[in-house]
Amino acid sequence: MPIACVCAPLTALASDMEISIEVKAGSQRVRTTQTEIQPSAKKPHPRPVCTVKAHQDFVVSWKATNASKRETFKDVTIHCFVVAEKEPGQTTLPPLKDPVQESALWMDFKPGGVASGKFSLAIDEPGAYLLRVETREMLATHGHEHYAALDLICE
Amino acid sequence: MPGHRRVAATCLMTFAAVLLAATTDVRAEHARIDLRVISGPGKEASASSDTDPPAGGRITPPVLKVKVNQPLVLQFFFTNTDPHHDIEHVLVRYYVIRAEKLGRKPAATFADSTGRPNDAQPFLGPGVVTRGEFTMDFKPDCRVGTRLKFQIPAPGIYSVRLGSIGTQSDHEHFSAIDLVAE
Numbered sequence: 001m002p003i004a005c006v007c008a009p010l011t012a013l014a015s016d017m018e019i020s021i022e023v024k025a026g027s028q029r030v031r032t033t034q035t036e037i038q039p040s041a042k043k044p045h046p047r048p049v050c051t052v053k054a055h056q057d058f059v060v061s062w063k064a065t066n067a068s069k070r071e072t073f074k075d076v077t078i079h080c081f082v083v084a085e086k087e088p089g090q091t092t093l094p095p096l097k098d099p100v101q102e103s104a105l106w107m108d109f110k111p112g113g114v115a116s117g118k119f120s121l122a123i124d125e126p127g128a129y130l131l132r133v134e135t136r137e138m139l140a141t142h143g144h145e146h147y148a149a150l151d152l153i154c155e
Numbered sequence: 156m157p158g159h160r161r162v163a164a165t166c167l168m169t170f171a172a173v174l175l176a177a178t179t180d181v182r183a184e185h186a187r188i189d190l191r192v193i194s195g196p197g198k199e200a201s202a203s204s205d206t207d208p209p210a211g212g213r214i215t216p217p218v219l220k221v222k223v224n225q226p227l228v229l230q231f232f233f234t235n236t237d238p239h240h241d242i243e244h245v246l247v248r249y250y251v252i253r254a255e256k257l258g259r260k261p262a263a264t265f266a267d268s269t270g271r272p273n274d275a276q277p278f279l280g281p282g283v284v285t286r287g288e289f290t291m292d293f294k295p296d297c298r299v300g301t302r303l304k305f306q307i308p309a310p311g312i313y314s315v316r317l318g319s320i321g322t323q324s325d326h327e328h329f330s331a332i333d334l335v336a337e
Contacts, residue, residue, distance in 0.1 A: 024278075057285075059278045079171040104171040105299040107291050119287030120279050121303065124226075136171055 017073065017109070018065045019133050019148040023050045025058035032148040038134075039144060048150045049088055054126050062133045062148070063116045066109035073109040077136040080104070080117060088128045088151035100129065104136075123154040185237040186328035190317050193228040194221050202330045207318065211259035216314070216331040218257060223336050224306050229285070231317045231330070232300040235293045242293040246320040251305060253282035254314040257333045262318060284313060293322065307336040 021032045030050035052058050064078050083099040096102070101121050109115070123129060134147035186204050193199040200219035205212035221227060233247055252263050265286075266276040279286060285305045291297070307313055313336060318329025 057279055077171050099302070101301070101303040102171075103287075103289075103299070103301040103303075105289055105291050105297070107297045108294055110292070113292060115289065115291040117287070117289045118278065119301075119303070120283075120285050122285075122305070124304075124306075 017146040022061045025052045037144045051153045057122045061118045066113045077106045080133045085130045126154045187234040188330040190231040190330040200332045206326045210261040216333045218333045230302040234298045238295045245293045248288035249317040250286040251284040254312045
């Protein structure tokens with residue numbers, strides 16, 4: 001019984017909504033390995049870093065999966081953005097002013113349901129950028145949001 | 156609009172909030188599209204929904220003159236207005252691609268558009284300036300949108316197009332704008 005009590009919430013956290021991102025820039029391929037939860041008492045894992053060259057095209061792929069076996073998540077927004085940040089790894093979210101790319105879709109996620117996105121992008125200004133894919137509209141109904149993120153260093 | 160979505164739309168002054176706040180009136184057509192290319196303050200071209208077939212649609216795409224390497228913004232909202240059906244695995248794709256002529260033209264075909272994705276095939280082929288796609292389940296009033304910066308690298312005519320694939324209907328919806336880069 002104590003084991004069940006301990007394991008149940010961990011299982012629920014690990015298996016509801018999974019988000020992954022992959023960036024292909026030339027021969028470089030960088031993937032996220034964690035779906036983070038927000039709010040969370042834990043410090044987020046360090047973000048993977050991908051280096052891109054200014055004006056050079058790279059390709060971003062992301063996937064959001066409802067890994068729950070029973071629960072349908074209704075009216076979920078999947079929000080993706082690439083926006084300048086002060087430094088790679090910064091823990092505060094940069095303001096979403098003038099993002100390089102921003103997209104969103106809104107749908108229901110049945111058990112096992114998947115949404116995915118893929119897009120090419122080129123960044124003109126050298127600097128650090130945050131690439132993040134996140135859920136919205138789940139906090140009120142589900143208790144937390146989910147996201148995956150990585151840093152882009154544009155040289 | 157349910158209460159929690161109204162609250163979210165008020166709080167989030169972002170693109171996602173705009174997507175949520177889009178009007179929800181149901182029309183006879185299956186999709187409502189707002190496609191824009193913005194080249195500067197007050198300088199933009201916009202297009203609404205057309206259907207394919209016929210290949211190339213019925214509406215002549217608006218033309219926007221731009222300059223090579225000028226910062227441009229592509230923005231679209233695609234709303235499924237079919238009030239009756241849930242459809243799984245719909246592809247919504249957009250692209251900016253070099254074109255031979257102005258006016259109505261069939262959708263571009265990409266090497267990786269048929270069959271399973273193949274890493275050997277580049278996502279950006281010759282003549283493709285930028286490109287993107289979403290795979291998602293459609294339900295009545297579901298939406299998808301994007302806003303991104305891009306530039307045209309060389310003089311010529313370019314086609315900007317956004318459309319659906321796989322809606323299990325006898326037609327698909329799309330919207331197109333032509334760019335003339337000097």
